[in-house]
Amino acid sequence: MPSVSDNARVFRKSVGLTLRYVVLIIGAAIVAFPFLWMIFTSFKEPADIFSRTFRLFPREWNFSNYASVFEFIPFASMYLNSVIVAMVITISQLFTSALAGYAFARLKFPGREVLFYAFLATMMLPEQVRIIPSFLLLKQMHLIDTHWALILPWMAGPFAVFFMRQSFMDIPQSLFDAARIDGAGNGRILFRIVIPLTRNIFLTLGIFTFMWSWNMYLWPLVMTHSMSMRTLPVGLSMFQNQMGTNWAALMAASVMAITPIVVAFFLAQRKFMEGITLTGIKS
Known part of the structure; x- marks a missing residue:
């Protein structure tokens, strides 16, 4: 007993x-x-x-209330703009961060560490500091009020590069040595070995990047001026005016705005959590 x-x-x-x-x-x-x-x-x-x-x-x-959203703002075009901007930024950052992360993690060249930490230091610069010089540069390039003004400055990011570098450094060196013995070059190693091994990391970073780019507010507000180029976060702010806030329509628009993120997260929830866990594990 x-x-x-x-x-x-x-x-x-x-x-x-x-x-x-x-x-x-x-x-x-x-x-x-x-x-x-x-x-x-x-x-x-x-x-x-x-x-x-x-x-x-x-x-x-x-x-x-959901029908009234389309009366207040051009919701369909703003939705499409947000999809285009978020998708292109996400795909671009995954590609550029994979290349840069592999270079910083596995290639040896003079000044590698200095260059990496200098690039990483740009994360300390707030968006508000960079927005005026970026606006002037994009204006000279005649890109203001275009999709490129919202996409081009964010096609690469220090956080994404750091995220990829740390993930690639966790892969055992023996895999790289075996691949080089078999005659594989850096490109083949990256796309045939490294990326398949870190697909959960790519999915995690992709969700992070998509959520961040989907929720951008200040950058689209400054870089666009026509309603046809505005994104959803900017459109949501238009429900607030001098006469007050239409809370019912604003909440309806917010529900429709966050639906893609919620759906994407639930579909990839298991892989997302695995990616976060694997990022901090040393092989």
Whole structure:
């Protein structure tokens, strides 16, 4: 029969596990509440939103809020602009960071470490500092109010290069030595060995980059001036004016704006978490 000490140990373990789940559930509820409030508010009437009595669920489900989004802003064109900008930036950064990360991780050349840390130091420069000289440069190139003004400055990034470099450094040197013995060059090693081994890392970085580029606000606001070139984050700010904020339409537009990110994350959730875990593991 189990002793008293064994029963006490099992009881303490059960209590600790229960408390842990309670804390996690409370934390998850706190994080999820603003998201749920946004979804339900997108279906509410203005009277429900500004009611003194708090109600999470709408009294009547008003689907016309989603239709009104297209009346306030050119939502379709802004959505398309966001998709184009986010996709091109993501693909470009994955490609350029793979090349640069491989060079900094596995190629030996004079000044490699100095160049890497100098490139990494640019992360300390805030976007607000770079935006004026970048605007003047893009204006001289006649790229203002085009997709290139939103894409070109972000086709490579220090964080992406750092992320890739650290991942490539975790691959055992024996794999590179064996590939070179078989006559493989750097290009073949990168595309045939390194990238297949780090596909979870690519997926993780791709999601990070897509989320960041999808949510860009200040850069598109400054670099574009026509409604046809504006992106979704800029469009969402247009629901706020001198007459107040149309909260129902704003929440409806926000739900539609974040849908691609949420869908992409849930589809790639397992690979995403594996990529984050593998980034910090030394082979």
